[in-house]
Amino acid sequence: MPGAHRLLLVFADGVGLGAMEERNPFVSVPTPALRALLGAPLVAERATARTSGEPPVALAALDAVLGVAGLPQSGTGQTTLFTGVNAQAALGRHVPALPGPRLRALISEHGLLARLVADGRAVTFANAYGAAYAERLRSGEGRPSATSWTVAAAGLPFRTLEDLARGEALPWDVTGESFALRAGIDVPVATAEVAGERLARLAGAHDFTLYETFLTDVAGHARWGVTPEMAVRRLDGLLAGLLAARAPDLTVLLTSDHGNLEEPWHRRHTTNPVPLLAVGPAAAAFAGLTRLDEVAPRARAVLGGEVDAAAPS
């Protein structure tokens, strides 16, 4: 039945499912929240088509390469995730970072957030932006990410630093520390757990909430002074706060566009599958997915009451 579920999609750029080995930071860095959910680190070996626990938890391994030669990249990967269209196959290659006209056209036509808005869902984007970035978006200058295009195509507002100060938005780096350093501005800083509680509150007031962190991809590329340990700890802390404050009807989804952080011994993306972690009453509806382009249509179907979220389909 429509309205029975809420979804929160935590999109963490550059997180693949690596092997159970010490040099994988998801194995070497303490991740109490992930381990409590999975009974294991976030690794490929843990993925299964079944759910377990209460609330139900599922970990699917999604193919992010999708039949296209080369290493998966953010421009096409995010477009695929947020449209349900295999963008890398449509373009015949993996496109990095910022989408050009063809990817933007795909997002305009198939963007998940715009579809959900048209379906009558209450949709929000949790990220906070500084005034300069918001102005560039408004004026059409610069080239926003696929995520930003997806938000803009749905006509949704971008939250501001004032929202962040009120605890009604999150910075891209979870805590605000890297955001402040990078932007050279004063940004309120909160622990990852508090950020997670704030995200749970936003998600509890909407049918679909999107939050994006690219801290994980930055760490995988060894940029901006962000280490793999920082990224993994903040992601786990975010989940801890989020799950502690999760409303009973909220299903939390964590996924990515391509692998990177799980192999910090090199600085390239990987062809590893990406995780689709689902926690909450609709988890089973996501348990059997195997491809990145299946997430958006399944999310829409769950919110529309078109799939039995209590059983894999």
Ligand SMILES: [Zn+2]
């Ligand atoms: Zn990257």
